[in-house]
Amino acid sequence: MQKSGTKPLPSLSVRIDLDDRERIGPGKIQLLEKIDEFGSISAAGRAMDMSYKRAWDLVDEINRICRRNAVERQTGGKNGGGAALTPFGTSLVARYRKIERDAMSAVRRELQALRAEIGKPKKRAGK
Secondary structure (H helix, E strand, O other): OOOOOOOOOOOOOOOEEOOOOOEEOHHHHHHHHHHHHHOOHHHHHHHOOOOHHHHHHHHHHHHHHHOOOOEEEEOOOOOOOEEEEOHHHHHHHHHHHHHHHHHHHHHHHHHHHHHHHHHOOOOOOOO
16 A cells, blocks of 8 residues: 555566567556457457557467467357457466566565665765
């Protein structure tokens, strides 16, 4: 819990590099979470202010780099189908969020020290 009037800690962003070109980071994980929330790639894209093509390209990239589907499109129904996370996709999101929490926990003291250092007035030369 943060005290009123105190600045928040600097944030930590986790990106997992699977190799030199393939990575999973906060944007892809958020997209998966939005797909899970809305049941639709296009609705998830809209919620993140991106085009359907961009959202679909990211889903395709996630499925490709993980070598298994994190998202499956669903066809049919009165609204023309949608999309859902696979059990692997649900696990991927949960694992990423756990890594993120564990990393934040591990560096909390250093982030507090950084915040304190950033907040100190600059010393003048010669004084």
